[in-house]
Amino acid sequence: MEYETLLILIVIGVNAMGNAEGGCPTGFVTHGASCYHFSHDTESWIGAMNTCRELDSHLVEINDESENKFLELSAKLLKTVYWIALSDIREEGTWVWMNSHETLTSTSFTD
Secondary structure, eight states, rough: OSSEEEEEEEEBBBBBTTTTSSSSSSOEOOOOOEEEEEEEEEOOOHHHHHHHHHEEEEEOOOSSHHHHHHHHHHHHHHHHOOOSEEOOSSSSOOOEEEOOBBBOOSOOOOO
């Protein structure tokens, strides 16, 4: 399935103590040490990246199975899909997280 526009999932960074900086803003949900905003706005992937930058945040990078399950459940409950920060824009078939610039090495989240 191909999408031209999807809703935006925005994530605010965490501080060195592992806590969401100053708590989550209104409209954001806490999970672990991050704040998530499940936007009602639709954008292209590039538009979503730019919107996040304007809000001093970023599209989500899924770091572990717990975060993945949280995001899957949230999207299912909201009955929609969202952009994440994973792309093969630089090299077709090589998936890279756009915030950390790390190559996707596993989708099993067992390591």
